[in-house]
Amino acid sequence: MTSTIISQIELSQEDCMNKVSAETRQAIQTGVRKKAVYVVLLTLALFLPAATLQWWQAWALIGLSVMGVAFELLVLLPHDPGLFAQRSAVQEGTKQWDTILTVLSVLVFYAVALVIAGLDFRFGWTPPFALWRHILGMVLFLISSTIIYWAMMANTFFTATVRIRTERAHQVCDRGPYAIVRYPGYAGGLLTYIALPLILGSWWAAIPAALSIIGFILRTYLEDQTLKQELIGYQAYTQKVKYRLLPGIF
Template sequence: MSRNKAIAYAVGLPIALLLLIFLPAGTLAWWPGWIFIAVLVLAFGASALLLAYVNPIIFRARSRFQEGTKAWDRALLAAIFPAIAAILPAAALDAGRFHWLPLPLSLIVLGYAAMLWGIAVTAWAQAVNPFFEPGVRIQSERHHRVIDGGPYRFVRHPGYVAAIALFFGMALALGSVIALLPAALASALLVLRTAWEDRLLRAELPGYEDFAGRVRWRLLPGVW
C-alpha cells in the first residue's frame, strides 16, 4: 500500500464510521455510539499492533485485491460489503433515533463480547496465516500452502466464524434488533462464500483435501 493510500485509509475510515453512526442517529450526543467507536478502534488498534509484530506481511497481503481473485468472489463481496456497512446506520436509526426495539443491557454486553471475540479470532487467524487475503484465489506466486495451526485446528475457516460473530456483535453492541437483519444477510452471504471457497481449495490447493479430512468442520464444529 502506498503512503498516500495508507493516509487516505487512516483519515477516511474514521470519518466514514462517524457518518454511518451519527448521521442516522441525528445527533453527536448519542453516547452508545461513542462507546462503540472507542471499543472498536481500541480493539482493532491492538490487533494491528500484534500483527505488525508477529506477521507484518499480512498488511501487504490484505492491502488490495490481487490478480487472480475469482470473479464470483468479487460479485459476492459487492453484496457483502454494503450489507456489513448497513449494520451501523440501521442500528443508529433504531437505537439512536427512533428507539423502535430497545435491548436489555445483558444483550448489549453480549454483543460487545461477540464483537471482541470476533476481532481476537480474526487476529489469531491472520497471525498464523500469511495467505489471509481479502479475495479468494490460489496464491501460486506465494507458494500457497495449507495452514493447519492456530484456530485452523478447530474449523477450516475461522476468519469467517469470527466475521459472523463480529456482524451480530456490532448490531447487539449498539442495542439494535433491526441491525440484526443486515448482519444476517452479510452472514448468509459469507456462508455461501465459505462453501464456494472450500470447494475451490479442495480442487486446486495441494494438501487441502487431506486437511479437510482432519478438520471436518468448515465453520461450526458438529454442525457444518
C-alpha cells in the first residue's frame, strides 16, 4: 500500500511539473522535500524525548500528519501547483510581525509541545487519559485538517504568511469556508492545537499549545488590519462575513 501511495505521489508530481514554469517547478520540489523533512522531525520530536517507540498515541499523530501530507501531494498539488509552490517558502513582502508570529506559533510552540508531550509520556507527569479523550483528539485533528484543506482548495491565495500577491492579481476569496468565517485556516489551526494534547495525553503540552492559539488570534487581528488597508474589496467582505474564527461568536 505504501509503495502504491508513493507511486501515485510521483505520478502526481510528474503531471504537475509538465504544467508549470521552471521557477514554480523548483519551488514545488523544495516543498516536497520540506514535507518529508517535516515528517522526520515530527517523529524525532516525539520519540527522542519519550525514549521509546512504544507509544501508540504518538504513532496516531504521525499517521494523521502523514495523511495530511499525502493529501497535499496527491490532491492540492495537482489542483493548484502555484499555491503549493507559494506555500513552500516565506515570500518577499511578508510582514515582519507575521514572520515572527508564524515562527513562534507554528514552529517553536508546536515543537515545544511535542517535546513536552514526549517527556510527559516518559516520566508520567500526566495521569493516563481515558481512551475517549485520545479519540476525541483524533476526531478534532481530522476536523481541523478538513477545514484547513477545504480553505486551501477554495482560496488560491492561501499562503503561510500574509502578503498581498500583486504578481498573481490577489483578490478576496468569499467562497467555501470563507463564506462562513474570514480565517478558516486559522480556525482549523486552533483545533489542531486543542487536539494535540488530547491525542498525546499530556496536559503539560497544552501550555505551549495555548500560547500558539494566542498567537493565531493575534495574527487574525493584525492580518485583518493589513488586508483592510491593502487589499481591494476586503473592507466590504468584512461587512458581509462578520466573524473571524467562530461563526456568531468571534
